[in-house]
Amino acid sequence: MPILDESQEKELKGLLCALLLAADGPLSMAILLDLINGAVDEEEWPTPVHDNHLQDALQALAQDYDGKSGIELVEVGGGWRFRTATRFSHMVRRLWPERKLRLSKAALEALAVIAYKQPCTRHEIETVRGVxxxxxxxxxxxxxxxxxxxxxxxxxxxxxxxxxxxxxxTFSMKNISALPTLRSLDELDADQAAQLQFQVSETLAERFKNAVPVSKEFDGDGSIIDSKDSADSDRTES
Structure with a gap:
């Protein structure tokens, strides 16, 4: 495998910045390799890029953009993306108040069950939640x-x-294995399952409040829900 010189490494990092900023979601290693090496085939990029080149460049960029400047590069959702630093989330939220994605307490609890039991049926979700x-x-x-x-x-x-x-x-996870390790929900009795769903939904709610991608803004405050979510919750859990 050829070694990139300093100027090639710098140019590759610049290209990755451009691609990741332009993307509307995380870009995986496979997608980035296809984009860059496809451009080599069409003579729009000078040097083929291998896995190690790309991984090294992404890790270097992640160190450059570690949140201190207000932007961080993170591996999340099966790929890499730029997003605003967590400590500024409350200020970024003010830019797009109309774009908030709100989740009720009921939604967070159901989401927690789905995350751990997936794939699962609605009946299995309702068995754990009791409603x-x-x-x-x-x-x-x-x-x-x-x-x-x-x-x-x-x-x-x-x-x-x-x-x-x-x-x-949304919950700043590289993959589903990033969820806290727990015993199988099937091993728990009703009281244990209820306590578990509360603990997990609280954890997800905290992550939800702190997850602020560059292109989207989310609000994880379970006490504030949109009208549709509220209507669903009132109708199904009364």
Whole structure:
């Protein structure tokens, strides 16, 4: 594998900055390699880039943009992206008050169950939470935090739900294994499951408040919910 000289390394870092800033979501190593080496084939970029070149350049950029300047480069949601530093989230939030994505306490609890049990059915979510979750699950689907992953083999072939890349981005996780390690929900009794969902939803709520990507703004205050989420919660849990 050829070694990049200092000028080539500097140019590669500049290119990565441009690509990551222009992207509307995280870019994976595979996508970045395809973009750059595809440009080499079309004679729009001079030097082929290998995995090690790219990884070294990304790590160097992450050190350059570690949040001290107000911007940080993070590996999240299966790729790399720039975002504003967490300590300035309360100020960045003021730029786009109308773009806040709000989650109710009920939504955070259901999301916590889905995150740990996925793929899981609505019945499994409701078994853990003890209430009807139809409205909350629909709201999570509409917000893009949950997706339908298939159908169960159980009677009636109910839909299976799992989390999305947006979920990982929102909660600042590289992948789903970044969730706190817990015992299987199936091993817990009703009281233990209730306590667990409370603890996990509190953890997610805290991460939700601190996650501020450059291109989006989120509000994780469970006490403030949008009208649709509120209506769903009132209708399904009364």
């Amino acid at each position: 009807d979750c139809g409205g909350v699950v629909r709201s999570l689907l509409e917000k893009g935090l949950v997706r339908i992953t298939g159908k169960s083999d159980d009677v009636g072939r109910p839909l299976l739900y799992g989390t999305t890349k947006l979920f990982l981005e």
